[in-house]
Amino acid sequence: MSTINDDLLDTIEFLVNRHRLHTRLPVELGPLLDRFEIRKHNFTPMTMGFAFVRPKSMHIGINKNLKIDEQRMAIAHEAAHIIANQAGQLFVCRTSDWSRDRDEREAQLIAACLLIPLRVVAENYYPGAAPQLARALKVPADLIELRWSFARVHGDI
Amino acid sequence: MIGPVVKNLRLERGLSQEALANLAHVSSGYLSKLERGLYKEPSYEVLSRIANALEIPTAKLYKAANMEHLLAEADPNFEPVAHDFAPKLNDLPKRDRGLILTEIRRIMLEESEGGAS
Numbered sequence: 001m002s003t004i005n006d007d008l009l010d011t012i013e014f015l016v017n018r019h020r021l022h023t024r025l026p027v028e029l030g031p032l033l034d035r036f037e038i039r040k041h042n043f044t045p046m047t048m049g050f051a052f053v054r055p056k057s058m059h060i061g062i063n064k065n066l067k068i069d070e071q072r073m074a075i076a077h078e079a080a081h082i083i084a085n086q087a088g089q090l091f092v093c094r095t096s097d098w099s100r101d102r103d104e105r106e107a108q109l110i111a112a113c114l115l116i117p118l119r120v121v122a123e124n125y126y127p128g129a130a131p132q133l134a135r136a137l138k139v140p141a142d143l144i145e146l147r148w149s150f151a152r153v154h155g156d157i
Numbered sequence: 158m159i160g161p162v163v164k165n166l167r168l169e170r171g172l173s174q175e176a177l178a179n180l181a182h183v184s185s186g187y188l189s190k191l192e193r194g195l196y197k198e199p200s201y202e203v204l205s206r207i208a209n210a211l212e213i214p215t216a217k218l219y220k221a222a223n224m225e226h227l228l229a230e231a232d233p234n235f236e237p238v239a240h241d242f243a244p245k246l247n248d249l250p251k252r253d254r255g256l257i258l259t260e261i262r263r264i265m266l267e268e269s270e271g272g273a274s
Contacts, residue, residue, distance in 0.1 A: 047253040
């Protein structure tokens with residue numbers, strides 16, 4: 001289980017509060033993404049998306065062949081690379097290998113924290129509940145599991 | 158496929174094969190074969206001359222021919238940039254690598270056009 005440092009968690013909380021991201025479910029990241037240019041591409045199933053940072057602009061590209069919940073996760077994940085201020089200008093993300101790389105794990109955790117309010121897992125999670133919560137929040141079920149695990153490890157629950 | 162796209166664009170502009178060939182500095186025979194689909198992936202240099210002759214951006218011609226993913230890697234001007242990003246892209250499927258590079262090329266071209274204006 002990976003984690004996120006406290007400064008970054010503070011940044012995420014600030015963004016969530018500033019843009020009132022968790023006031024409605026499923027979470028809409030629209031206000032947070034206003035400064036990103038987002039496009040969809042006809043990638044093969046291997047590629048989830050990419051983020052490309054320029055001095056005056058930020059760009060996200062995601063695979064348009066992903067399911068809608070996966071597309072929401074992909075956008076949050078790519079934005080997370082930039083929010084976390086990770087080193088680099090180009091972040092390219094595969095659909096399956098995010099857990100092997102520290103930056104990818106961090107981005108996935110941030111995506112989970114952005115798309116899944118803590119109170120939702122705190123109040124509603126039980127073993128086997130992830131698919132139902134995932135449908136309600138329009139995210140993949142494994143992101144619910146990740147959010148739950150992170151909340152447990154971090155001592156939030 | 159690029160051939161029918163070039164042919165349609167040429168006919169839309171009322172150009173004969175010979176006229177377009179002259180404008181694009183290619184032979185009529187070459188253009189004829191290209192339009193019939195005998196050349197599947199002509200070079201960037203030839204396609205950019207044809208695009209200029211048809212008065213459309215080269216990128217638009219690639220996109221119309223569903224060859225957008227080949228654009229960036231074909232463009233010699235973009236080669237140094239593509240080389241810089243290669244380590245992050247080399248293990249991707251060729252199509253995905255091409256699409257990402259093409260998007261990076263588009264973004265950087267727009268920046269330079271914006272900076273010039």
